[in-house]
Amino acid sequence: MQKKWLIPVFASFMLFSGLGVNSADAAASETELVSTAKQYLKAPYRYGGTSIQNGIDCSAYTQYIFSKLGISLPRSSSEQYSTGTKVAKSDLQTGDLVFFNTNGRSVSHVGIYIGNGKFISATTSGGVAIDSINDPYYWGSKYIGAKRVASFTSEEEVKQEVVAVAKEEVKSVSVDFSIYTSRGEVALKLAEALGLDTSDPNSPFVDIKPTDAYAGAANALYKMGIFVGDENKKFNPGSPITRGELSLVLVNAYGLTQTGEAVEFKDVPSTHWAHKFVTTLASNKVTLGIGDGLFGINDNVTKDQLSTFITKLQEM
Template structure:
């Protein structure tokens, strides 16, 4: 699956010495969190610092912040000494959140995104988005947060007003979770045959249920890749199979989905039913990553079909 890596972002910073907060004069919280999301699905590697070949949790936060001229220390324990402490109730997008996953103090760090979500490099799913209050894992392991940068007031207000950050790319795990819920599937069986879907994962039941319906298939290595983003073409296939949609009349054509394209049938069916539409340039955006907004809108339109 293709990766979308960071576009050049031009922002100036005034760095404060010591362990105080960096004043990000030209940066916004959205720029930082959007940058972090560009790396969804990047592989995990203990001690790794390379976003393409493998990176660990503190390496990931360090790498993202470095794009904005902010230097973080190497380990999660060291990063916990930077900036200023922030209570859980006062978290803002861009804050660093810390967890005790080893039983011996700070051992994991991520970047808070807002709406109770954070992004981090995990041992199971690589760079992934999780719920900070997840009762099955993260919630009980949360330790605290640090603010290492102050973002512009204008952006802070915009983020505060947004109930959901719909710029988040839809990961395969999140698609499975929301789709299983929309279909009212029995998700009690969490024993998926995918080697990277552990029974205790929050999406395990949904993945297993959809796997039984042959909606989702893994890669050549038997992996589901729950943290990887899904493209609009792949999402079209998943929705067509999940809902048993059929071609309705003559489907519109798209410049980037010729008749011999693997997604042609699925895109045609989705478009012929008025579920998905193309772009102004005549393309479908078949290889573009789908967002949670795309997913929710498509599901709603399917449910409203007569």
């Protein structure tokens, strides 16, 4: 049985271009933050302590919770107060750090805002506990400000992302990669043909790990400006590549220019973004199209077509 993969059809596909707060790169949702923080309710308090089991103070607690979500914070409450962006009390969001003056001198207590006027912190009286930020008997009068040191994904944003993914899956098509080539394979074949140094696997593409087989090739082509990824810094190695997109890649990779009279194709009008690249390939006799005056601009590139293109370019 031939192996098939379901892949998303991307609305836009960029291949080549001349073109103080942690974000949710830490990639946690508000729910994840609150859930993590609440895991340690009633953990014992200890001045200067850094252990959930043996005792922890307020700033060590916030530092610990944020570290669990991939975000670094300085150790003391005063240092944490010096980070991030100042936030008005009326604009508090889940995950903001809230600060209090409990000693009458300066910042001396920090907690994590968890929504609905509540915050969680390591307190001297009850260990890790949830309190009201507007508590008229204590915290309300001690409050001095808040800082946003990270942005967490809200529940509404999570829902929107789920819907977006579902819509992409509806638009998915079945691509048989025993016949068609992927962008990762294009990178490998092209880097080999160009004799590029592929020893550095640390590319800027967020969807390629250094251990991936095509990591070095993708990075080498990135350094040449041939592949720069899409607007989300993704290479999309498991996606197919169209003949129009490949024409752009090949023209730039081999530095081709128009030779003689331009060869026109019925499905590539002069207004098409790939017109220059397709006609340049054709004028250099790298392609004859797919017949009947067509180039097959939106057709996915097969393995055989990729091999033929590269062989002709190597023979030039």
